[in-house]
Amino acid sequence: GENVEQHPSTLSVQEGDSAVIKCTYSDSASNYFPWYKQELGKGPQLIIDIRSNVGEKKDQRIAVTLNKTAKHFSLHITETQPEDSAVYFCAASPSGNTPLVFGKGTRLSVIA
């Protein structure tokens, strides 16, 4: 089955700097790659996703890139703000009938 590795497990950045979180996956059939943000005391919420037919997707300060050949995808957050501090999870799914497989999460701290 699918296996998703996520790095780093913790990340501290200064406010205004960029943050990058990387994930690798094992199943070449995976075609959907979402990123979730979990704030303290809340459930994870989808912030951006990408499908295998595109290499990059942006939404304001957040972008995701996908390299299908290397089987890795990354989350990029620019101009970080204190409210970006949270745990971020990547995930992958081989098909619409297969549940998401999650990485172990990255705790991002943005220092003001």
Next chain:
Amino acid sequence: DADVTQTPRNRITKTGKRIMLECSQTKGHDRMYWYRQDPGLGLRLIYYSFDVKDINKGEISDGYSVSRQAQAKFSLSLESAIPNQTALYFCATSDSSGRAVNEQFFGPGTRLTVL
């Protein structure tokens, strides 16, 4: 997401007790999931259900059982709770129709402590 509710939000119980965690959703989604979150281990799938008559084991189903009472309700039971089941439990839903078939919506979580 307020459309997915979990009860209770917090529960402290003793070893050997039977516990039921409940999940309800008003999103009209057909698919529901139970995950467990432990520090450093991410979200691990316990059980999932693609419709009312469908139940599937996930990665860590041992010690757990589920019931899909209706399309909107999916409960998780611990038949005889043990301390290493202390964790944060999340319910999630998704919709098999439409383009975003994989997108999952999570409830607020239930923090379970087994003494």
